Amino acid sequence: MSDVLGVIPDDGYSERGRVNGIPGLYPPVVLRWRPMLVSELSEFWQRAEALKGPQLRQLMAAQVAGKLKEWDLQGPRKADGSEGDVLPITKEQVLRLKPGLFDRLFAIISLARRRRTPC
Numbered sequence: 001m002s003d004v005l006g007v008i009p010d011d012g013y014s015e016r017g018r019v020n021g022i023p024g025l026y027p028p029v030v031l032r033w034r035p036m037l038v039s040e041l042s043e044f045w046q047r048a049e050a051l052k053g054p055q056l057r058q059l060m061a062a063q064v065a066g067k068l069k070e071w072d073l074q075g076p077r078k079a080d081g082s083e084g085d086v087l088p089i090t091k092e093q094v095l096r097l098k099p100g101l102f103d104r105l106f107a108i109i110s111l112a113r114r115r116r117t118p119c
Contacts, residue, residue, distance in 0.1 A: 014069055019104055026101040032070040036063065036110050044110070060106050061094040067109040068094075 014034045021028035036044065044063060048056055068089045075084035087093050094102065106112075 017108065019101065019108070022100065026098050027073070029101070029105075030072045031068060031105075031108075033068050033109050036067060041110060057095065057102075058091070061091045061102070064094045064102070064105050064109055065089055065091040068105065 014032050016030075016032045019026075019029045019031065044059070048059060051059060071086070071089060073087050075087050077084050094105070097105070
């Protein structure tokens with residue numbers, strides 16, 4: 001990120017953050033992502049205008065999966081009681097997230113919510 005301008009990213013940058021969990025809805029998630037550029041946002045919204053319901057969620061999930069580079073979201077505990085493995089970041093996995101977390105992740109990668117404090 002440019003130290004001088006602050007809001008103009010250099011190519012190849014990524015950001016790190018944390019989505020605070022909401023008990024009973026979704027766990028906290030630490031992640032690294034590449035924010036959507038203005039050109040990508042324009043293209044997304046142009047494509048999204050023609051879609052409804054499940055088709056729009058598919059497009060959003062593809063964007064989230066493509067922009068997320070790391071997360072610590074784990075699968076179910078193993079049979080021996082140890083923690084589950086970190087889940088792969090795929091469109092299919094993103095579509096399985098609870099709606100609140102899904103929407104939060106899309107807002108983060110699309111820069112709908114810019115914050116300096118934890119998400």
